[in-house]
Amino acid sequence: MLEPLRIAIVASSRHPIAQPFAGGLEAHVWHLTRSLTLAGHGVTLFAGAGSDLPVESDRLRGELFEPSDAARSDVSMPPLEVLRDHHSYLSLMLSFSRNPDDFDVIHNHSLHHLPVAMGPAVDTPMVTTLHTPPTPWLESALALAPETRCVAVSRHTARAWSHVLGPIPVVHNGVELNRWPLGDGGDDLVWFGRFVPEKGAHLAIEAARIAGRRLRLAGPVSDETYFRDRVAPFLGDRVRYEGHLHQHQLARLLGSCGAALVTPVWDEPYGLVVAESLACGTPVAGFARGGIPEIVGDTAGVLVAGGDVDALAEAAERAFSFDRREVRRRAETACSDIAMIDRYTDIYAELVADRNRRCVRSSAQALSA
Numbered sequence: 058m059l060e061p062l063r064i065a066i067v068a069s070s071r072h073p074i075a076q077p078f079a080g081g082l083e084a085h086v087w088h089l090t091r092s093l094t095l096a097g098h099g100v101t102l103f104a105g106a107g108s109d110l111p112v113e114s115d116r117l118r119g120e121l122f123e124p125s126d127a128a129r130s131d132v133s134m135p136p137l138e139v140l141r142d143h144h145s146y147l148s149l150m151l152s153f154s155r156n157p158d159d160f161d162v163i164h165n166h167s168l169h170h171l172p173v174a175m176g177p178a179v180d181t182p183m184v185t186t187l188h189t190p191p192t193p194w195l196e197s198a199l200a201l202a203p204e205t206r207c208v209a210v211s212r213h214t215a216r217a218w219s220h221v222l223g224p225i226p227v228v229h230n231g232v233e234l235n236r237w238p239l240g241d242g243g244d245d246l247v248w249f250g251r252f253v254p255e256k257g258a259h260l261a262i263e264a265a266r267i268a269g270r271r272l273r274l275a276g277p278v279s280d281e282t283y284f285r286d287r288v289a290p291f292l293g294d295r296v297r298y299e300g301h302l303h304q305h306q307l308a309r310l311l312g313s314c315g316a317a318l319v320t321p322v323w324d325e326p327y328g329l330v331v332a333e334s335l336a337c338g339t340p341v342a343g344f345a346r347g348g349i350p351e352i353v354g355d356t357a358g359v360l361v362a363g364g365d366v367d368a369l370a371e372a373a374e375r376a377f378s379f380d381r382r383e384v385r386r387r388a389e390t391a392c393s394d395i396a397m398i399d400r401y402t403d404i405y406a407e408l409v410a411d412r413n414r415r416c417v418r419s420s421a422q423a424l425s426a
Contacts, residue, residue: 061098062161062405063101063159063162064093064098064100064163064164064405065101065160066093066102066104066166067163067164067167068105069104069105069168070104070146070169073105073106073107074086074090074104074109076109076303077303077304079277084304085230086102086104088230088231089166089398089401090102092395093398122145124140142169143171146167150171150172153181154178162181162183164183164184164401168188169194170194170197171198174198174202177202180412182206184408186207186209186228187208187209187225189214190217190218190326191217199218199221203221210327211326211352212227213324213326213347213348214326214347214348217326228404229327230327230329232332234388236304237311237388238308239338239381239382240308240313240314240381242312242314242315243313243314244270245273245315246261246316246318246373247273247275247316247339248274248319249275249276249311250330252276252277253279253280254287255321255322256321257322258320259287260364260369262288263366264320264369265373267366267370268371268373268374271296272295272297274299308333311333311337312337315377316340316341316342316377317340317343318369319341319342320369321343321346322364324346324348325347326348328352331343331349331352331353332388335385335388335391335392338381340359340379341353341357342360342361343358343360343372344365345363352391353387356379356386357383357384358376359373359375360372
C-alpha cells in the first residue's frame with residue numbers, strides 16, 4: 058500500500074477551486090483534491106484566491122505583482138492579467154526549485170506553459186495532466202521538455218498530443234459518485250455548462266424545441282454577449298435558466314431530468330458534464346465529438362454527428378427509454394473517482410521510486426569518486 062504522500066496540486070491562478078465552479082477544469086481539481094485528501098495524502102493546493110477545499114492551500118500571488126510605471130509604459134507591456142499569470146507561475150516554480158524537499162510529487166493541472174518549461178529545473182517529480190488539445194505556448198514548452206511526464210484526460214486528447222509526446226497514458230477524470238446520487242428522472246431535458254459559443258447551448262435550445270420538451274439550463278454566464286443574443290431571447294416557460302448552481306443543487310437538477318443534452322461545437326477533450334450526468338443516472342443525448350464517446354459507451358446515451366440538431370432531438374427521445382440504473386453503472390465503471398485516484402497514485406508511486414533510484418545512484422557515484 059502506498060504511504061501517504063505530500064502532494065502539490067497546481068491549478069489556475071485566475072480562478073478559485075470553489076463552488077460554483079468557473080468550469081470543468083476547476084470542478085475536476087476540486088474532486089481530485091478532495092479524493093486524495095480522503096485517501097490520506099497531504100495535499101497543498103496552489104490556485105486562485107478563495108478556494109474552499111479543506112486542505113492546506115496557497116494562493117498563486119499574481120495579484121501582488123504590480124509593474125512599475127516605467128514597465129507599464131514600455132511598448133512590450135502585455136495585458137496585466139497575462140503578466141500576473143506569468144509572475145504567479147514563475148514565482149511558484151522558483152519556489153519548487155529552491156525547496157525540493159517540500160513535496161514528494163507535484164501534479165500540474167494549469168494550462169500555462171511555465172510549469173512545464175521550468176519542470177526540468179525542479180528536483181521534485183512532476184506529472185502534468187493535459188486537459189486541452191495543443192495550444193501554442195504549451196506545445197512549445199513540451200517540445201523543449203519532451204521528458205516531461207504527462208497524462209491525458211482521454212484517448213482523443215492523447216492522440217491530439219501524439220505528434221509532440223508520442224503515446225502517453227490516459228486517466229479519465231472521475232467524480233465522487235456519492236455526491237451525484239441516482240435520481241428518479243422526469244420529463245424535462247437538461248443542459249449545463251459554461252455559456253460560451255463553443256459549448257453550444259443555443260443548439261440544445263433548438264433541439265429541445267424540435268423534440269417538444271421543456272429544457273432546463275444551468276451554468277456560469279462566461280460570455281455575456283453570447284448569453285444575451287443566443288440564449289436569453291428564448292427563456293420562458295419552455296426554456297428555464299436555473300442559474301449558476303452549487304454541486305448539490307446541480308446534482309438534484311440532473312437527477313430530476315430525463316436526459317441531458319451535450320452540444321459542443323468543438324472537440325471536447327473529455328466532457329465532465331457527461332460523467333456527472335451519468336452518475337445521476339441521466340442518459341446523454343449529444344454530439345459524438347472529442348472524448349465524449351469514450352465516456353458514454355454503448356449503454357448510457359445516444360450520440361449523433363456534431364451539429365445535427367434534428368438528429369439530436371431524435372436522440373433525446375431515445376435517451377428517455379434508457380434504464381437509469383444501467384446509466385449509473387456506466388458511471389461506476391468509467392467515471393469513478395476511485396478508479397481515477399488508483400491510477401494517479403500508481404503514477405505518483407512510479408515517480409517517487411524513480412527519484413529514489415536517482416538519489417541512490419548519485420550517492421553511490423559520490424562515494425566512489
